[in-house]
Amino acid sequence: MLSIGDFARLGGLSVRMLRHYDAVGLLVPAAVDPYTGYRWYDAGQLARLNRVLALKDLGFTLDQVRSIVDDEVSAEELRGMLRLRRAELVSRMAEDADRLARVERRLRTIESEGTMSEHEYQTKSLDAVRVAEVSETVGSVDEIGQVMGPMFGRLETALSAAGVAPTGPGIAYYDVRDDGPLTTHAAFPVDAAKVPGLDVVELPGAERSVNVVHYGSMATIGDTWQALARHVEESGLRPGGACREIYLQTPADQTDWVTELQQPVVPADLPVQA
Amino acid sequence: MLSIGDFARLGGLSVRMLRHYDAVGLLVPAAVDPYTGYRWYDAGQLARLNRVLALKDLGFTLDQVRSIVDDEVSAEELRGMLRLRRAELVSRMAEDADRLARVERRLRTIESEGTMSEHEYQTKSLDAVRVAEVSETVGSVDEIGQVMGPMFGRLETALSAAGVAPTGPGIAYYDVRDDGPLTTHAAFPVDAAKVPGLDVVELPGAERSVNVVHYGSMATIGDTWQALARHVEESGLRPGGACREIYLQTPADQTDWVTELQQPVVPADLPVQA
DNA sequence: TTGCTCCTCACGTCACGTGAGGTGGC
DNA sequence: TTGCTCCTCACGTCACGTGAGGTGGC
Numbered sequence: 001m002l003s004i005g006d007f008a009r010l011g012g013l014s015v016r017m018l019r020h021y022d023a024v025g026l027l028v029p030a031a032v033d034p035y036t037g038y039r040w041y042d043a044g045q046l047a048r049l050n051r052v053l054a055l056k057d058l059g060f061t062l063d064q065v066r067s068i069v070d071d072e073v074s075a076e077e078l079r080g081m082l083r084l085r086r087a088e089l090v091s092r093m094a095e096d097a098d099r100l101a102r103v104e105r106r107l108r109t110i111e112s113e114g115t116m117s118e119h120e121y122q123t124k125s126l127d128a129v130r131v132a133e134v135s136e137t138v139g140s141v142d143e144i145g146q147v148m149g150p151m152f153g154r155l156e157t158a159l160s161a162a163g164v165a166p167t168g169p170g171i172a173y174y175d176v177r178d179d180g181p182l183t184t185h186a187a188f189p190v191d192a193a194k195v196p197g198l199d200v201v202e203l204p205g206a207e208r209s210v211n212v213v214h215y216g217s218m219a220t221i222g223d224t225w226q227a228l229a230r231h232v233e234e235s236g237l238r239p240g241g242a243c244r245e246i247y248l249q250t251p252a253d254q255t256d257w258v259t260e261l262q263q264p265v266v267p268a269d270l271p272v273q274a
Numbered sequence: 275m276l277s278i279g280d281f282a283r284l285g286g287l288s289v290r291m292l293r294h295y296d297a298v299g300l301l302v303p304a305a306v307d308p309y310t311g312y313r314w315y316d317a318g319q320l321a322r323l324n325r326v327l328a329l330k331d332l333g334f335t336l337d338q339v340r341s342i343v344d345d346e347v348s349a350e351e352l353r354g355m356l357r358l359r360r361a362e363l364v365s366r367m368a369e370d371a372d373r374l375a376r377v378e379r380r381l382r383t384i385e386s387e388g389t390m391s392e393h394e395y396q397t398k399s400l401d402a403v404r405v406a407e408v409s410e411t412v413g414s415v416d417e418i419g420q421v422m423g424p425m426f427g428r429l430e431t432a433l434s435a436a437g438v439a440p441t442g443p444g445i446a447y448y449d450v451r452d453d454g455p456l457t458t459h460a461a462f463p464v465d466a467a468k469v470p471g472l473d474v475v476e477l478p479g480a481e482r483s484v485n486v487v488h489y490g491s492m493a494t495i496g497d498t499w500q501a502l503a504r505h506v507e508e509s510g511l512r513p514g515g516a517c518r519e520i521y522l523q524t525p526a527d528q529t530d531w532v533t534e535l536q537q538p539v540v541p542a543d544l545p546v547q548a
Numbered sequence: 549t550t551g552c553t554c555c556t557c558a559c560g561t562c563a564c565g566t567g568a569g570g571t572g573g574c
Numbered sequence: 575t576t577g578c579t580c581c582t583c584a585c586g587t588c589a590c591g592t593g594a595g596g597t598g599g600c
Contacts (some may be wrong), residue, residue, distance in 0.1 A: 003553075003554080004553090004554075005552095005553065005554080010522070012396065012398040015371070015553095015554090016325060016589095016590060016591065016592085017590065019555095019556095019590095020589065020590055024589090027580085030482065036554075036555070036597080037554080037555050038553090038554060038555075039554085039555095042523070042532075043522040043523035043532035043534055044489065044523065046487045046522070046532065046534070047394070047487060050394035050396055050487060051394050053394075053396060054394045054395075055397070055404045057373070057376065058373060058376055058380065059373055059377075060446055061588075061589090062588080062589070063588095075384060078384060078386070079381065079384055081382065081383065082377055082381045086374060086377050086378065086381070089370050089373055089377065090374065093367055095373065095376070096363050096366060096367050096370070097367065097583095099331070099332060099333055099363055099366065100360060100363045100367070102331065102332055103332050103333075103356055103359050103360050103363065104360065106332065106356055106358045107297070107353065107357065109355070110349060110353055111353070112354060120324035120325050121328075122286065122324055122327060124286040131575080141458060161557080173386050180548050192448045209321075212321045213321060214329070215318065215321065229583070240475070248317040248320070249316070249317035249318065250283070252598085256318075258317035258318055258320065260320070265546050273521070277579075277580080277582075278579090279578095279579065279580080286558080288564085289579095289580090290563095290564065290565065291563080291564065292583095293564095293566055293581095294563065298563090303549085310571080310580075310581070311578085311580080311581050311582080312579090312580060312581075313581095335562075335563090336563070337562095357566085443550070474549090
């Protein structure tokens with residue numbers, strides 16, 4: 001018979017772990033002194049202990065380990081558990097590889113710029129939303145700034161004339177994937193199915209969109225869009241839909257505006273859809 | 275001002291997380307209604323939120339994130355934190371790769387044998403230990419079985435004659451790395467610095483040893499040694515010192531003996547020391 | 549008597565998820 | 575009135591580490 005300390009040394013684990021395994025019924029001592037409560041182990045229990053440690057080493061939880069060593073799972077179920085574990089490990093390693101790439105990118109930017117960049121990009125999915133909108137075609141992206149203000153003016157006038165209240169902040173969107181003239185839209189999300197004088201359309205959602213928040217006037221939003229486009233390209237992605245500007249906060253002073261830029265994306269190696 | 279629900283949707287995180295970040299002081303609402311306790315956020319707080327989410331994404335703890343976004347760390351310290359994070363990720367990926375290899379090995383054995391093998395190998399370090407011993411040279415490993423019994427007989431006789439009590443179970447060891455005749459040792463750990471009629475030596479420790487427990491008589495211990503040797507080779511290792519047998523449990527009936535086999539190892543690609 | 553080993557609580561870890569039980573405004 | 579959103583506790587998670595406070599045998 002071995003004391004808990006000796007058994008722990010033999011098994012290469014802590015006394016506390018042995019007490020824990022006793023408490024959860026994973027490995028109970030061969031005998032327990034009824035007066036002192038001392039636990040006594042048998043060297044033969046090393047068989048079970050080593051199976052426990054080996055399974056734990058594969059990353060199974062103690063509860064999974066218990067059902068395996070107690071023979072509660074068939075060989076077929078065990079194969080299933082091992083395959084699941086394999087899949088979990090593979091995906092965790094992939095996530096860690098991504099994380100590592102992001103950490104290394106931060107290190108590079110901090111070493112070249114001495115600080116972290118001011119833009120924080122985030123990836124999320126976009127829900128589809130119904131909007132009332134006005135549209136206009138311009139020759140190039142440079143002309144968007146001149147038309148967007150008046151477009152929102154007309155939009156708001158039409159909405160209040162119809163007595164329809166927007167259900168969220170204003171949205172501007174346009175597709176810049178093709179060169180040449182492009183159609184810009186000024187929109188507000190609405191519940192109504194139709195609004196006199198306006199088009200009511202369904203803005204499609206996106207599985208994946210890279211976003212960034214722009215603070216301040218629209219005069220510099222072009223720079224933020226360019227930085228976002230660079231980030232998308234460096235991430236091995238490309239635009240997968242019309243980009244959007246969400247005017248989250250629009251007080252009188254444009255310096256205090258808060259605008260979210262959203263760029264739906266797909267992997268760069270995905271073929272372009274017709 | 276945005277309600278907690280709107281701000282959560284905007285940021286792509288849960289309401290509960292925002293409450294948690296408030297509780298730990300990581301991101302407190304721009305305003306809190308003193309009567310209802312309602313939290314109100316400002317769209318401008320998206321800047322901080324996005325920094326928080328980006329840093330969390332790199333794997334930093336909330337406390338680390340807080341000190342970074344609160345500018346409590348210098349650019350130099352931040353570089354250090356990023357480098358540490360990188361090292362942690364690299365080592366975790368290496369561990370996961372090892373774990374994955376072990377999972378796949380289990381899958382292979384379970385698919386070829388329909389069950390898990392009965393031997394559980396473990397890796398641990400060995401402490402150095404002082405022993406009193408007798409030694410003998412034999413022609414090959416096959417002859418060890420014949421001499422070991424009598425050797426332990428002489429050893430025990432000498433120890434009890436000297437009034438020295440062993441401090442642990444009996445140990446047999448021998449170095450089989452070279453072919454040809456080899457010297458076997460039968461030993462007991464002792465505290466005494468010298469014992470009449472016996473050699474007292476320091477058995478060196480080992481940084482890394484692959485072990486397995488053998489249950490039953492010594493008649494079949496050769497098979498267990500061979501399986502251990504195969505396992506060592508398949509693990510990309512090779513013997514790095516004398517192998518040992520620890521007689522953990524030796525009742526009268528040899529069928530109930532429990533013996534731990536220990537094989538100190540080094541990486542197989544390490545050059546052989548002179 | 550001093551060490552050493554053993555014991556039983558019981559809190560702390562980390563970042564929330566998940567009810568329970570209740571409130572306030574459309 | 576029914577939904578919906580918001581609130582504050584407070585427990586649960588996972589596998590122990592780490593005291594606190596005390597006991598038993600050499």
